Amino acid sequence: xxxxxxxxxxxxxxxxxxxxxxxxxxxxxxxxxxxxxxxxxxxxxxxxxxxxxxxxxxxxxxxxxxxxxxxxxxxxxxxxxxxxxxxxxxxxxxxxxxxxxxxxxxxxxxxxxxxxxxxxxxxxxxxxxxxxxxxxxxxxxxxxxxxxxxxxxxxxx
Numbered sequence: 082x083x084x085x086x087x088x089x090x091x092x093x094x095x096x097x098x099x100x101x102x103x104x105x106x107x108x109x110x111x112x113x114x115x116x117x118x119x120x121x122x123x124x125x126x127x128x129x130x131x132x133x134x135x136x137x138x139x140x141x142x143x144x145x146x147x148x149x150x151x152x153x154x155x156x157x158x159x160x161x162x163x164x165x166x167x168x169x170x171x172x173x174x175x176x177x178x179x180x181x182x183x184x185x186x187x188x189x190x191x192x193x194x195x196x197x198x199x200x201x202x203x204x205x206x207x208x209x210x211x212x213x214x215x216x217x218x219x220x221x222x223x224x225x226x227x228x229x230x231x232x233x234x235x236x237x238x
Contacts, residue, residue, distance in 0.1 A: 115162030
């Protein structure tokens with residue numbers, strides 16, 4: 082990740098948070114826990130986690146990665162409130178960084194593309210950890226797993 086890309090992200094934090102909240106409030110609520118009034122309190126923590134993730138050596142090498150890694154979010158019931166939360170967060174980050182275009186205008190297309198890929202990869206890693214943690218305690222997920230196990234057991238009988 083290019084240093085100016087990270088600086089742009091840090092300086093655009095207030096408008097980013099505002100845009101993220103707007104997008105989150107426009108998102109369809111998938112469960113009672115996905116109410117925007119509850120999720121907005123996680124935004125600063127999530128942005129701090131993203132900045133910490135971006136400080137890791139793999140994001141500081143200034144090169145293009147060839148692999149295409151997404152957040153690998155596996156939520157069997159689709160009710161995880163963090164699915165929409167992180168999707169709107171990614172959209173807000175891309176919108177704010179490319180609309181502001183201040184420091185980023187100095188970067189070439191390859192540097193911008195590489196830095197954006199690093200940024201998305203880091204956000205997907207934060208999202209994956211949090212979504213997986215939530216799904217691990219989800220009662221709907223446990224019920225679906227039991228139903229799948231029961232269905233598999235009847236196939237072998």
